[in-house]
Each structure stands twice: as structure tokens, then as C-alpha cells.
Amino acid sequence: MPQTKMTADEFRIRMVAGSFPKYRSLSEALVCMGFIQADPIRSPARAQDLVLRQRVRGYRAGDLEKKYSRIAAEEGYLFAYGFMTHEVWRHLRYRPFRALSKIERQVLDAIAELGEVHSRGLDGRFERKSVINYWGGRSQETKQVLERLHHHGYLRVCRRDNGIRVYEVPSEARRPFGSGRRRYRFLALTTALQVGPVTQRFLLSELRSHNHLVPKRADRLAVIASLIDDGELEELTVGDTRYLWRKERWESRETVRKFRVLAPFDPLVRDRDRFLQLFGWAYRFEAYVPASRRQRGYYAMPVLYGNQIIGWANAKAENASLKLELGYTNGRPRARDFRKLAEEEAESMVHFLGLDAGSWEIQF
DSSP states (O other), X not given: OOOEEEOHHHHHHHHHHHSOOOXXXXXXXXXXXXXXXXXXXXXSSOHHHHHHHTTBTTOOTTHHHHTTTTTTOEEEESSSEEEEOHHHXXXXXXXXXXXXXXXXXXXXXXXXXXXXXXXXXXXXXXXXXXXXXXXXXXXEHXXXXXXXXXXXTSOEEEEXXXXXXXXXXXXXXXXXXXXXXXXXXXXXXXXXXXXXXXXXXXXXXXXXXXXXXXXXXXXHHHHHHHHHHTTSSXXXXXXXXXXXXXGGGGOOOOOOOOEEEOOTTOXXXXXXXXXXXXXXXXXXXXXXXXXXXXXXXXXXXXXXXXXXXXXXXXXXXXXXXEEEEEEESSOOXXXXXXXXXXXXXXXXXXXXXXXXXXXXXXXX
């Protein structure tokens, strides 16, 4: 299949034009996107809500959690932790795993008996023992057991209570869902479609948590090649960079002149090398960077204006009001509509957050 060649400017325009489809409902968005990355930080809303507000008509902060059961969502780890369709979850779920430990069997039996539970719901049954967690701090042992059992497919998240996962034992049998190669191929395509035009190197990196499915790198490369050979993905060259994409998803060149505050994990933003090629500067998520080394802010969010990401915004919702502080890579735009469009985005954000109309201020 012949490669498509494109200038950097056309690539940027197409990327922006195709990145923000308007879904009529949350369920439609979940099915079409397949996966939505999650993050627990709320500044001023969680990442999954910030991603969805740009794509789902009338979306309000917290809607995904409220409607979770109704839209048949699942949770798990694709290239990051997030929300996904049941089909994606099934391909992720069955992983090689050692025999369950005594406490893992006990926790699993307790949940099967109770029906559904979150970690605090097991405090009365198990000793409240703390252990070292992934981040080097301490957390309850039962909480870690729940997360481990969920990761390996013994449990699923059936809903959330105030952000806390509630687990249950899946009703379907825990058995392999196709060969490792078939599952890796499905996950590779899902990732490529969710992130957008992607280099082979970045795609392989995103899937590294699933290398156990296809242990040899040469075989993983062969899986990616099969997606090209079968026409599931096509090749695109921009300058010296070769991308893989689904061409028909990015045909539009019609960008909207709009001011958008994006989540740090928005699909348009996630690939930092692509971001640099598209917009000419390096974006860095600084929430986990020591305060003394931050350049733009704890939760600085990229700002898209027209078809350029011109800088970033730090947002705070406090005292029933939204405060936006803007920063720029090459100075504030001088276009006459810039302030008006920024104010429209601020008004849209307060509606999304459930605040009163007009309860915002912007530091330009």
C-alpha cells in the first residue's frame, strides 16, 4: 500500500480537525474512543472529565462516574489506567499469573460472598495491616490485594462511590480470550486509534506492559506489520517521521477557531514527540515534578487556539469560582477575538464544573 506524504502544516491542521468529534452521548463516546485515560488529580476536574468535556455534548464533571454502570464501562490498564469498553477489557484481562496467595484467596472468597465491596468494606474481616505501596508510601494490604486481583482479571470494577472503586467477581468464566498474538494485535490497533497517528516506536512503547502476550520483539514488529498489510493501518510520512494511522479518520481540514483548555492526557497531547513536531515546543506534565523545578505549574494544561497550542492554563475552582491563569510560549496572541474566545471557554468550564454562570476570572 503506497505511503501518504504530508507537510508539517497540513499534518497539524488535520490532527486538530480530527481530534474533537462531537459525540451525542457518553456511551457513544466510550464505544467510539474505546479507552479514556484516567488520573485521580482534580485540578479543577479529573483528566477523564476534562477529555470528555471537549467531545461529549453537555458533559458535566463526574458524569462518567455517575453513569458508569449504565454505559457498561470497565476499568483497567491499556497504555495507562483508564476506562474502556467491555471488549477492550476482555482482551486485557487474562494474564499469566502465579497461584493465588492465602490472603488473595480469602479476599476473593469474601467478595464472592458479599457481592460487591471496596477496600474499607473488608476492614472488619481482615487485619488492617499496612504494606509498602508502588510509590514507596504505605497503604492497606487488602487495598493492594484488591488492585492486584483486579489487574489480573479476578475482579472487575462495577461502579464507584465518591471516586472509590467498588469491586465484584465477574460473572463470566476466567478463561483465555484468544491467542497472545491476537490479543496484542487488538490492543495495538485500539491504542493506535485512540492516540491518533502514531510512530511504530511510540506504539511499541505504549504496549510494553503487554509484551508477555508476544514475548519476542521481532514477533511484535510482525504483528504491527500485519496491521499495515491488512489495511487496518496505513503509513504516513511527515518530514522524516513515519506514522501509522487510519486515514479516513483524519480527512478533514476544517478547524474551528476556538480556545480550548485541554487535559494533560488528551489524545492530542499524549505523544510528546508528536506534540513537539506539531506545535514546536515541548510540553511536560509537572504534577510529579518537585515544585522548585516546575516551569509552568502543578497541573498546567495545554491551550489550543485555532490549530495551534499557544501555551498553557493553570485552573483553580475555589470559593465557587473558577480562576484561570494563562501562560504563552511566544507571547499572547494579538488577534481581536482572542479574549472573547478565552472568555467563552471559561464560561463553558464553569458550566461543566456546576458553578454559577459568570463565576470566573482570567489572568491573561
